Amino acid sequence: MATYLEAIREGIGEEMERDPGVFLIGEDIAVYGGAFKITAGMLDRFGERRVVDTPLCESGIVGAAIGAALMGLRPVAEMQFMDFISCGFDQVVNFAAKCRYRWNAPVPMVIRGPSGGGTHGGPFHSQNPEAWFFHTPGLKVVAPATPYDAKGLIKSSIRDNDPVLFFEHKALYRRVKEDLPAGDYTVPIGKAKVVREGKDLSVITYGSGVHMALEAAEALDREGVSMEIVDLRTLLPLDEDTVLASVRKTSRVILLHEDTLTGGIGGELAARIAEKAFEFLDAPVVRIAAPDTPVPFSPVLEEAFLPNARKVLEKARWLCAY
Amino acid sequence: MSVAQAVMNVAEGPGEEAHLSRRFLYYMSLMREVEDRIERKLYRQSKIVGGVYVARGQEAIPVGVGLALEPEDVVFPSHRDLAIYLMRGVGPRQIFAQYMGRIGGLTGGRDGNMHMGDLKLNIVAIISAIGACVPVAAGAALALKYKGTNNVAVCFFGDGATSRGDWHEGINLAAVQKLPLVLVCNNNQYAYSTPIEKQMACANVADRGPAYGIPAEIVDGNDVFAVHEAAQRAVAHARDGLGPYLIECKTFRMTGHSAHDPADYVPKELFAEWEQKDPIRRLLERMLDSGWIAPEDVSRHYDDLRKEVDAAVEWAEACPYPDPATLLDNVYEPRS
Numbered sequence: 001m002a003t004y005l006e007a008i009r010e011g012i013g014e015e016m017e018r019d020p021g022v023f024l025i026g027e028d029i030a031v032y033g034g035a036f037k038i039t040a041g042m043l044d045r046f047g048e049r050r051v052v053d054t055p056l057c058e059s060g061i062v063g064a065a066i067g068a069a070l071m072g073l074r075p076v077a078e079m080q081f082m083d084f085i086s087c088g089f090d091q092v093v094n095f096a097a098k099c100r101y102r103w104n105a106p107v108p109m110v111i112r113g114p115s116g117g118g119t120h121g122g123p124f125h126s127q128n129p130e131a132w133f134f135h136t137p138g139l140k141v142v143a144p145a146t147p148y149d150a151k152g153l154i155k156s157s158i159r160d161n162d163p164v165l166f167f168e169h170k171a172l173y174r175r176v177k178e179d180l181p182a183g184d185y186t187v188p189i190g191k192a193k194v195v196r197e198g199k200d201l202s203v204i205t206y207g208s209g210v211h212m213a214l215e216a217a218e219a220l221d222r223e224g225v226s227m228e229i230v231d232l233r234t235l236l237p238l239d240e241d242t243v244l245a246s247v248r249k250t251s252r253v254i255l256l257h258e259d260t261l262t263g264g265i266g267g268e269l270a271a272r273i274a275e276k277a278f279e280f281l282d283a284p285v286v287r288i289a290a291p292d293t294p295v296p297f298s299p300v301l302e303e304a305f306l307p308n309a310r311k312v313l314e315k316a317r318w319l320c321a322y
Numbered sequence: 323m324s325v326a327q328a329v330m331n332v333a334e335g336p337g338e339e340a341h342l343s344r345r346f347l348y349y350m351s352l353m354r355e356v357e358d359r360i361e362r363k364l365y366r367q368s369k370i371v372g373g374v375y376v377a378r379g380q381e382a383i384p385v386g387v388g389l390a391l392e393p394e395d396v397v398f399p400s401h402r403d404l405a406i407y408l409m410r411g412v413g414p415r416q417i418f419a420q421y422m423g424r425i426g427g428l429t430g431g432r433d434g435n436m437h438m439g440d441l442k443l444n445i446v447a448i449i450s451a452i453g454a455c456v457p458v459a460a461g462a463a464l465a466l467k468y469k470g471t472n473n474v475a476v477c478f479f480g481d482g483a484t485s486r487g488d489w490h491e492g493i494n495l496a497a498v499q500k501l502p503l504v505l506v507c508n509n510n511q512y513a514y515s516t517p518i519e520k521q522m523a524c525a526n527v528a529d530r531g532p533a534y535g536i537p538a539e540i541v542d543g544n545d546v547f548a549v550h551e552a553a554q555r556a557v558a559h560a561r562d563g564l565g566p567y568l569i570e571c572k573t574f575r576m577t578g579h580s581a582h583d584p585a586d587y588v589p590k591e592l593f594a595e596w597e598q599k600d601p602i603r604r605l606l607e608r609m610l611d612s613g614w615i616a617p618e619d620v621s622r623h624y625d626d627l628r629k630e631v632d633a634a635v636e637w638a639e640a641c642p643y644p645d646p647a648t649l650l651d652n653v654y655e656p657r658s
Contacts, residue, residue: 064457067475100653
């Protein structure tokens with residue numbers, strides 16, 4: 001059995017064995033092994049040339065990764081918390097994202113790190129900043145929910161010739177585990193997955209939302225309601241076909257994410273469903289997301305802030321009764 | 323090879339210095355001729371739209387530095403370093419086509435003016451926030467070291483860029499990692515309308531070198547020989563694995579920030595003062611005084627340059643615009 005965290009570590013290690021151009025760069029990743037220990041042991045395995053501890057400088061880290069990627073290496077840059085990517089925002093959205101389109105220069109790099117709440121990290125260690133980048137053409141945005149996908153997708157991300165932002169969910173690191181196949185496998189970027197077949201309603205989600213939906217689906221089953229769950233896995237490019245196919249099948253849809261509501265992925269999905277599957281809908285499109293506030297610290301407030309299985313269950317009942 | 327280039331490459335006269343001076347002259351004068359044509363003619367004729375940034379009076383910087391480099395060294399030219407492209411083999415015709423948004427430009431119309439690069443030529447395209455290029459150049463230097471080459475990355479920027487956080491982050495990272503990075507500051511004393519004393523409280527950009535534990539020197543940016551020698555020192559330092567090296571070239575921006583800007587905020591006497599220090603004029607005087615070039619060769623050279631530039635403009639004007647049907651292409655790697 002491998003945890004989500006171990007799966008990512010395995011995936012990175014395998015890619016480093018496979019391709020001498022893959023290297024790691026970030027804060028506290030080498031000697032210390034990373035704040036969450038994703039890169040623990042990498043320094044011993046690969047040496048300081050390929051596991052680079054940097055000063056505290058997210059713009060510097062992302063920029064350096066871009067420069068190395070332009071030279072043909074495949075950097076994997078860690079943001080200690082994905083919240084801190086805002087410090088490197090210009091590098092991500094103006095440099096990395098636009099090189100191929102502007103001057104045909106590939107930037108094969110990965111920026112990865114922990115996102116998400118539920119660990120009482122407060123406003124700066126709990127955010128889900130994926131929507132900032134969802135709006136930036138040229139980036140790929142990946143957010144796995146399971147160990148299998150996390151490993152397969154980190155490997156695909158490292159092999160990808162475009163810049164990939166890889167959002168790990170820190171609450172899943174040690175919470176979810178599963179048996180992984182022996183040997184090399186990848187999960188394609190840009191492909192969603194129906195993780196649970198159902199016929200009465202669809203939940204379109206990703207990351208931690210998948211686990212909330214699965215829990216809610218079990219309860220709904222006992223009520224005789226069958227929930228389908230689509231795990232987007234990749235947010236950009238969006239696998240619209242899988243989403244629309246599920247909506248056409250069930251005619252009721254909940255868009256679920258832990259990120260805050262306004263301007264979140266759910267809004268874009270709702271628009272596409274309205275444009276392309278309107279006549280299949282039997283009820284309004286429903287969004288479940290965190291409210292439009294910073295992530296609060298106090299466990300009581302954070303609990304109220306975060307979506308969870310109970311909130312999904314309540315909305316699902318309402319939707320099915322509509 | 324153009325006629326003018328052939329003239330400049332004739333290794334006649336009293337040796338290496340004369341030969342080098344002719345290469346300086348060729349690239350500096352070609353850069354000015356191309357930029358004058360862009361700013362003073364094509365822009366005013368509306369044949370070029372958008373931002374136009376020229377480097378009149380600052381040509382010694384890219385030329386002095388550029389001729390100290392190997393083709394495998396990776397350059398990050400700023401918007402005032404046109405000669406870097408010329409030295410790497412990008413022709414004036416491609417430059418004009420770039421400015422005109424035609425498919426013959428380096429970005430095929432995807433971006434404009436000096437926002438262009440070509441990895442085959444080891445030129446990285448800048449983004450508008452020039453300070454952002456410093457960490458990227460540090461990363462390129464990291465890759466050159468990682469691959470075991472002895473090549474260097476060279477990043478050009480203005481005085482304005484030095485106020486940015488990523489400028490600091492990039493230099494600090496490169497210094498800690500001892501990366502082969504040469505940093506070239508074109509201190510032309512104005513960032514758009516902001517004079518240098520409103521940009522920083524220290525007297526020189528080079529004063530910051532010790533704060534990063536790297537060597538830094540100040541050079542007369544209007545003396546191409548001096549710039550070249552400083553660049554050789556900097557490149558040797560970086561090639562030897564000793565880490566980054568900062569050169570501050572003191573110069574003056576003889577134009578507005580861009581073609582639309584009359585630069586009324588610059589005291590007139592400053593323009594007059596720096597006109598006397600024009601780097602091409604100074605170079606020519608030295609060449610003539612030293613007998614490195616004959617007066618008739620100078621006029622022949624300028625005649626040739628104008629012909630070369632005329633032909634390049636003609637080519638670019640005949641070059642097609644990109645097909646709007648390609649608008650969506652190449653945001654991502656095409657699926658094979």
